Amino acid sequence: MEWDAEVDVIVVGAGGGGAITALTVAQEGLDVALFEKTDFLLGNTAASAGMIPACGTRFQKDLQIADSIDIMTNDILKKNHFESNAKQVQALASISGPLVEWMNDDLKIEMSVVTEFKYPGHSSFRMHAPPSRSGLELMKKLKKRILEHENIYLLLNSTFNELITDGEKVLGIKVKTPDGEQCIKGRAVVIATNGFGGNKEMVNQYIPEIADALYFGYEANEGEGIQAGIKIGAMTSSLTAYQGHAAVNEQTGLLVTWGTIMMGGFYINLQGQRFANEAQGYSEFAKEVLKQEGQKGYIVYDQNIHNKLLSIEDYKQINEMEAYKKANTIKELAQLIQVNPNTLSNTMDTYLNQTEGVADIFGRNSFGEKLRAPYYAIKVSPALFHTQGGLSINTNAQVINTEGEEIPNLYAVGGSAVGVSGNHAYGYMSGNGLLAALGFGRIAGLNIISNLVANKEEVIND
Ligand SMILES: Cc1cc2nc3c(=O)[nH]c(=O)nc-3n(C[C@H](O)[C@H](O)[C@H](O)COP(=O)(O)OP(=O)(O)OC[C@H]3O[C@@H](n4cnc5c(N)ncnc54)[C@H](O)[C@@H]3O)c2cc1C
Known part of the structure; x- marks a missing residue:
């Protein structure tokens, strides 16, 4: 196989989930290639209200708001009628507080608790957002951080549509760039291309009840990430779920x-x-x-x-x-x-x-x-707004195959992966979208670091 380039980590899709993954691994010195289909770093994340649910943060404590991983986990599960995977929900609730504080402290995205009102299903004030309460501000700041990192290679106008494997583990991707199709090798591949809300055919197939409604999400989210995973044997879950x-x-x-x-x-x-x-x-x-x-x-x-x-x-x-x-x-x-x-x-x-x-x-x-x-x-x-089902993942955001085993080197985050909203529209609790995108983005990044950084040091020392 001839490769056009080789990096430590490939991230496809530069919305919120992709940006958080890329920044997490880049902070530890790994080289990242971040491929984005459009000319912009926006995605659904920029269209959102930028409100990230998180529990046990110091911002909540400052306002004497009582909350915990258990309370948040239970709220999410109750809203989706206990249809989603409880371990996954708990993994997200656990990372949520440290994630928001890391975004504030390391990424310099100022966060505060939204206390104007509570969304249905939340028993505590736990939405954290930048001052303007807008996803656009969130994405502008994430973009700024990405451009500051010399080890993140951002490639716009580049559409991912195929995973390359050796029959067992993922070795890299095929991506259509302005210079033609390229094969990129990576030690880990993260799919962050959101769901299939922009693909009418898939919406008709999986969620006909909402097919007549206006699609208010990002047009580029057409499901290629999910399709590429299915093609190499990934399992999917909750494809009927949506926000x-x-x-x-x-x-x-x-x-x-x-x-x-x-x-x-x-x-x-x-x-x-x-x-x-x-x-x-x-x-x-x-x-x-x-x-x-x-x-x-x-x-x-x-x-x-x-x-x-x-x-x-x-x-x-x-x-x-x-x-x-x-x-x-x-x-x-x-x-x-x-x-x-x-x-x-x-x-x-x-x-x-x-x-x-x-x-x-x-x-x-x-x-x-x-x-x-x-x-x-x-x-x-x-x-x-967006679909909530996708590639099946474990609590480390690693993609699972139809036999229930991890596909080595492959991760999915945000709308590309199964979310925490169960199987129906009623399961979506406000914030589940950004929680699964940024939360699993952070979890995937940390998992990749623990798998790759030790190995990288060994390679350098050899
Ligand atoms: C109007 C609106 C308001 C919302 N408000 C909230 C809120 O307040 N709180 C909340 O939690 N959630 C909210 N959501 C949901 C939330 O925005 C999404 O769940 C979240 O942004 C998903 O992040 P993501 O990284 O998975 O996808 P996105 O942010 O959509 O990023 C996906 C990126 O992948 C790119 N891409 C797609 N296909 C390819 C491909 N083949 N190759 C390369 N790149 C590709 C896209 O161009 C895009 O940039 C809202 C959604 C909408 C539409």
Whole structure:
């Protein structure tokens, strides 16, 4: 076999998971080739709110927030109805605190706890994010760190689609670069190309229930990493799992934070009626919206919620563009959004009459503060954000074959690997995406270091 280049570690996909893996191994002096299909370091990570769940951090301790690996593990498992692998969840919960502190201290990405609201399923305030609460800021800083490392060779416009093996272990990859197809040899290969949300055919095949929704993730995430793994005998798990979201504002292309709901707002269909328990989670709610006439809706909230959400970057932009309607009475609001005023009035009256802690007819039992005028409504659509199933991995992020054995030298992280969201949309707890990307990125990197650094020193000393 003729190789075009040889490095210690090959990472394919330069989103959050790939960046964290590359930085982890580069910090220990290993040479890394990082291949990215597009011309940018963005991925879904840049589109995200940049919120990373982590427990036991000093940032939580400073705010006297009680949390632990067990509590976080249990929250994630409870949300996915105990469908995902408990050991994997625990491995991620265990790395989460040290990961966020390492990002703050070593990567100089300032982290703080999001205390404005809790997402469904989280029993503690544990979302950690950069100041702007935006994934774009996260990726910009990760890119800066990557460019500072002389031992990370970043190759853009380079599409990975094949693994090279000797029939047993992975030896390297084939990648289409601007200079043509190249064969790159590596002592470890990490697949970080996210899932298959951008591949309509695969979405139709594995998750037909969300195939009609808008795809709001990164277009380049077309599943090549998962397909390349399958081709060499890797096992896959939970391919039916995904992160949906019920609140994309198509007019601005911005995400409307579910904080609108968790702080006391509610979701109506285009006829002005509530139709399901919004507080169960935004992921599974997307499917509920697709069942409604018109397949869209509005979130209704108030001035108090609006004011509190201005600290969130996406919402700040929504505010700048005035993407919502605002009115002093609920009937006026109904007219602005072309909904029958009596219907919306009835919906609002019934909603305001609910008692905190007592489930309504949809099962919602937490209603936040009572809404007060002026009222806001923002148009929202359901979307597929990313897929949550992928290559089966162990707790070290090593890929497993269909016999249940590790494939030597092969790792998968983030959306390319099976996540911790079980097998359905309801299993996605906010933060599971970045947790599996950055968490397994860090775990894969540390595992590669422990396997390769000792060997590298031996080779040098020989
Ligand atoms: C709008 C939105 C908001 C979200 N908010 C949150 C949040 O607040 N918290 C949270 O935890 N999760 C959130 N998520 C999910 C989260 O963004 C993802 O789970 C996470 O970013 C996945 O990281 P990744 O590294 O696996 O993939 P990505 O960040 O998507 O990176 C994958 C990279 O691989 C590249 N690539 C693809 N195919 C190839 C190939 N064949 N060869 C080379 N490169 C390739 C892509 O171009 C891309 O750069 C959100 C998602 C969306 C869409």
